[in-house]
Amino acid sequence: MKNENLIIYLDxxxxxxxxxxxxxYKEAYAYEWENENVIHIHLSKKCHQFGQxxxxxxxxxxxxxxxxxxxxxxxxxxxxxxxxxxxxxxxGVQSDFYYIPxxxxxxxxxxxxxxxxxxxxKKAMIIGLGSFGAQIAVELAKAGVGKFSLFDFDRIELHNxxxxxxxxxxxGRLKTDVVExxxxxxxxxxxxxKFPIDIDKNEELLSSEVGKSDIVICATDNNSSRLNLxxxxxxxxxxxxxxxxxxxxxxxxxxxxxxxxACYACLIGHGIxxxxxxxSVQAGRLSGxxxxxxxxxxxxxxxxxxxxxxxxxxxxMMIKLALLELSKGTESGIQTLEDDLVYDxxxxxxxxxxxxxxxxxxxxxxxxxxxxxxxxxxxxxxxGCPVCSTDIILDTGQKGEYHDPExxxxxxxxxx
Amino acid sequence: xxxxxxxxxxxxMIDYKRYKLEKEVxxxxxxxxxxxxxxxxxxxxxxLRIAARTNSGKxxxxxxxxxxxxxxxxxxxxTKMLKDSNGKNMSGASAQMHTLTSxxxxxxxxxxxxxxxxxxxxxxxIYVKCRLWLEAYEAHLKTGNTIDTYLVHQS
Numbered sequence: 001m002k003n004e005n006l007i008i009y010l011d012x013x014x015x016x017x018x019x020x021x022x023x024x025y026k027e028a029y030a031y032e033w034e035n036e037n038v039i040h041i042h043l044s045k046k047c048h049q050f051g052q053x054x055x056x057x058x059x060x061x062x063x064x065x066x067x068x069x070x071x072x073x074x075x076x077x078x079x080x081x082x083x084x085x086x087x088x089x090x091x092g093v094q095s096d097f098y099y100i101p102x103x104x105x106x107x108x109x110x111x112x113x114x115x116x117x118x119x120x121x122k123k124a125m126i127i128g129l130g131s132f133g134a135q136i137a138v139e140l141a142k143a144g145v146g147k148f149s150l151f152d153f154d155r156i157e158l159h160n161x162x163x164x165x166x167x168x169x170x171x172g173r174l175k176t177d178v179v180e181x182x183x184x185x186x187x188x189x190x191x192x193x194k195f196p197i198d199i200d201k202n203e204e205l206l207s208s209e210v211g212k213s214d215i216v217i218c219a220t221d222n223n224s225s226r227l228n229l230x231x232x233x234x235x236x237x238x239x240x241x242x243x244x245x246x247x248x249x250x251x252x253x254x255x256x257x258x259x260x261x262a263c264y265a266c267l268i269g270h271g272i273x274x275x276x277x278x279x280s281v282q283a284g285r286l287s288g289x290x291x292x293x294x295x296x297x298x299x300x301x302x303x304x305x306x307x308x309x310x311x312x313x314x315x316x317m318m319i320k321l322a323l324l325e326l327s328k329g330t331e332s333g334i335q336t337l338e339d340d341l342v343y344d345x346x347x348x349x350x351x352x353x354x355x356x357x358x359x360x361x362x363x364x365x366x367x368x369x370x371x372x373x374x375x376x377x378x379x380x381x382x383x384g385c386p387v388c389s390t391d392i393i394l395d396t397g398q399k400g401e402y403h404d405p406e407x408x409x410x411x412x413x414x415x416x
Numbered sequence: 417x418x419x420x421x422x423x424x425x426x427x428x429m430i431d432y433k434r435y436k437l438e439k440e441v442x443x444x445x446x447x448x449x450x451x452x453x454x455x456x457x458x459x460x461x462x463x464l465r466i467a468a469r470t471n472s473g474k475x476x477x478x479x480x481x482x483x484x485x486x487x488x489x490x491x492x493x494x495t496k497m498l499k500d501s502n503g504k505n506m507s508g509a510s511a512q513m514h515t516l517t518s519x520x521x522x523x524x525x526x527x528x529x530x531x532x533x534x535x536x537x538x539x540x541x542i543y544v545k546c547r548l549w550l551e552a553y554e555a556h557l558k559t560g561n562t563i564d565t566y567l568v569h570q571s
Contacts, residue, residue, distance in 0.1 A: 200484065200487075200488075223487075223530075223533065224484065224487045224488040228487050231487075265534070265535050265536075268534045268535070269534050269536055275531045275571060276531070287530065288488070288489055288530045289530040289531070291509065291511070291526060291530075292509035292516045292517045293508075293509035293510050293511040293515070293516065293526070294509075294511070382536075384536070385536075386434065386486060386535045386536055387535065392433070392434070392437055393536070394437055394536055394537075394538035395534065395536040395537045396441055396445070396538045396540050397538075397540070397541035397544055
């Protein structure tokens with residue numbers, strides 16, 4: 001008799017791992033989603049499972065081990081070439097099962113659009129694992145990117161939950177651990193390096209990881225880290241994607257650094273970007289965006305975060321640019337985007353507020369600037385840029401020009 | 417462990433090239449060489465000491481932290497605890513007086529807004545802004561008006 005009402009998943013990689021050894025049996029882990037009749041059985045303990053965990057057993061010999069009532073879940077494996085023969089028993093009754101797909105079938109739906117063999121060898125470095133960085137990491141994992149280097153010293157707090165991929169079960173955990181789990185949940189074959197540290201205090205590590213990466217995503221919340229990273233990108237000739245939201249996520253911008261082009265310091269120097277979103281009092285105080293003389297009460301008022309739906313389009317552009325850069329030189333289905341996404345900086349408005357208050361209403365806006373459309377900006381290298389220019393020109397205060405980021409509405413910019 | 421220690425070394429922000437440029441600006445602006453001194457360049461604790469003479473003839477010494485300069489706004493201190501017109505220590509962060517929380521018994525000047533900062537800003541410009549703050553401070557001592565009366569806030 002077969003147990004047909006259970007949905008059981010086995011990790012094929014586990015079967016191969018067990019077969020490659022000389023063990024007769026090995027204790028494993030079964031996760032049962034109670035009342036859902038769903039069971040996943042793994043050789044190794046999974047840290048991000050929500051089902052009830054039970055001991056399981058992988059074994060060669062089914063006669064002796066079946067008598068061991070300690071295990072409800074038995075996986076019997078016969079080492080037959082070319083493929084092992086596997087059977088699963090739950091409470092002594094044989095059950096049908098599926099395999100968690102191997103690497104090749106995991107991203108089969110991307111076929112024709114993304115080159116999975118290329119992406120699996122690419123390494124994405126993501127700095128800042130807040131609502132931007134975490135979402136981007138998961139999307140890149142879904143696309144088949146195979147290696148990650150994650151940087152964030154922060155932990156998940158209650159105020160993160162509204163926009164972050166983390167759940168209530170992740171409260172208090174390091175963001176690097178949470179995002180690693182999320183990546184492995186999408187691509188169990190991904191290789192993830194975690195660095196729960198402040199990049200501003202670790203030049204050598206930052207430099208070495210930038211050097212090893214194929215793309216660098218900067219999703220931090222302050223210019224100091226963006227500028228530090230910018231220096232390393234210039235030094236190591238690497239592509240970097242920077243993204244952020246402005247106050248209350250009324251909009252945002254995405255900047256792409258390409259070797260030889262304008263860097264993030266050029267962008268700041270041109271006065272193109274506007275006042276950014278402060279996502280928490282702690283982050284604002286740390287960066288200096290909330291001055292020390294601001295009372296806690298006033299500081300709370302300064303923290304005006306936007307909706308998850310408002311930051312998603314900005315993340316989406318960062319992901320597209322990252323995939324485009326990672327797929328360069330391959331016959332990918334997204335190649336045509338190379339002719340479209342030619343700008344250095346992209347600006348997006350969610351609502352006609354703050355810096356976008358003078359923009360046209362969406363209805364019948366024609367060619368006027370309005371919400372929910374991307375505008376591209378060519379950013380020229382800044383004369384005398386202290387990061388990417390050989391001849392630095394310092395601001396000594398002689399010019400008398402002052403750009404007020406609070407009131408910038410991108411006036412005078414050639415937004416295309 | 418050795419590898420970890422190497423990894424965890426702090427950034428040494430101000431490099432030699434930038435240091436030379438900053439000195440060139442001081443020379444161009446005719447700041448007497450005896451009025452300033454860069455200390456600890458090439459270490460993880462670089463700073464600048466610079467004397468500022470106000471219109472009244474008083475001399476103050478400014479201490480400018482350079483450990484995260486120019487990527488971040490450098491901390492600027494007057495190397496003593498200044499008193500306000502009521503004789504109280506200017507040790508706290510105050511929007512009206514353009515000060516931040518003091519450290520080591522020194523009054524800290526709020527001289528630049530976070531959103532306005534760029535790594536192009538020279539130490540000379542910071543010095544000029546702090547000179548203006550000192551003028552405003554002396555005006556405050558004379559009139560009792562807050563420094564806010566004379567200086568605007570920067571975003």
